[in-house]
Amino acid sequence: MLEAVWLEFTAHWVLYLSMPITSGVVGFITNVVAIKMMFSPLEFVGKRPIFGWQGIIPSKAGKMASIAVDTIVPRLITEREVFDRLDPVRVAQEIEGPIVALVNHMVEEIMSEFEPGIWETLPRAARDLIIHRIQADAPDAVAEVMKDLRNDIENVFDLKDMVITTLVRDKTLINRIFQETGSEEFKFIGVSGLYFGALFGFFQMVGWMFYKADWQLPLFGLLVGYCTNVVALKMIFQPQSPMRFGPWKLQGIFHKRQKEVSRDYARLIADEIVTPSNIIESVLKGPYSDRVFMMIARHVKRVIDDQSGMARPFVAWTVGTRQYVKIKEVAVVRLVERLPETVKSVDVYAKGAMDLANTLAAQLEVLPPPDFEDMLRPAFKEDEWILILVGAALGCCVGIGQLILFTYLG
16 A cells, blocks of 8 residues: 555655645735735725725724723833823923014914004004913913912823824824834734645645545645744734743743833833823813813913903903903813914923833833733734634645646546
8 A cells, every 4th residue: 555655656656745745835825914904904804894904903993992001001001100200391491482482473473453543553562461471470470380280180180081092093103012012923924824834735645646536636735825824823822921842931922022112012002102292282182171171261360360460450441351351261172272283392391391102112021921911912812713714715726736736637
């Protein structure tokens, strides 16, 4: 029997040796396709609800963002920690120039709009004096607003909402978080498909040499597509802690790279999500924006009233009490609208003061393995069965193609 098998092998050795090669290629392709399906396309392509596809992570951006938030807040960093690192006086100094310019523009704009007759008849020196007095008080008002924010930060700023809103709004960004923190793991999935596929193909070749059945090649193809995905995923996350087998030490690839992954993850969070600009926008437009608006309104109106001084009754009489109140309200609304752009000059100082990248990295590095795994695992776990099923189906199709080819050449 062995002699007959050997004669069969030597007569068709090219076909037999093609089996491990084909299986390796199939394993590689199915794994790469599985990775692509996790991230692409960003939007649904096809006809809902059945025919079509959207990348798993973009399709569940809200859920993935919530998972990312649960890793960061409140275990690693809180709203208070973020704001306590900012000095209100220093913030006021950093944005003094842009605020002064904004005040100058707004006073001219609002007075020309509401009381053009009175404003234009005032001497230039008088107008400049009013503007300069308000400008002089502006930095102190900014510092006072910052102090109020710090004292009541939990009631005016929702860090979780900010992170989720940012990630849901930008699906490319949530893809980047998983792609960059898991870059080595994704490379391993592709390469392991090649190696494991070739190994399975070798057993497929041996089996075909001794026993030929129509179901054999499609079944092996299905197993190659299935097993290469499953084995690769297991090797990424298992075992969580190092295990020794004689001279060898085994540990899941992701856990072995905990320090490196922590640095990459922390850098992305600090550079792309929990940025000074995003924080300011969230404070001004987030779920507690009404409270912040009232806080800012109180300080702005006080500055206007203080600068009116003893002339306030005369000003109210000249422009009308209602008009005076309306001017103050419009000033608050427009100031809040333009603040995000105005305060960008504080970004460099705030980023250095908060030092989020180093803070997060240091805390991520010492996370327990199960918690650390939760950073990346959801990207694989969510609808993982679909990816494995697609790999198995592609492998089965290749097996059928092999069967047709071998039958034709047989």
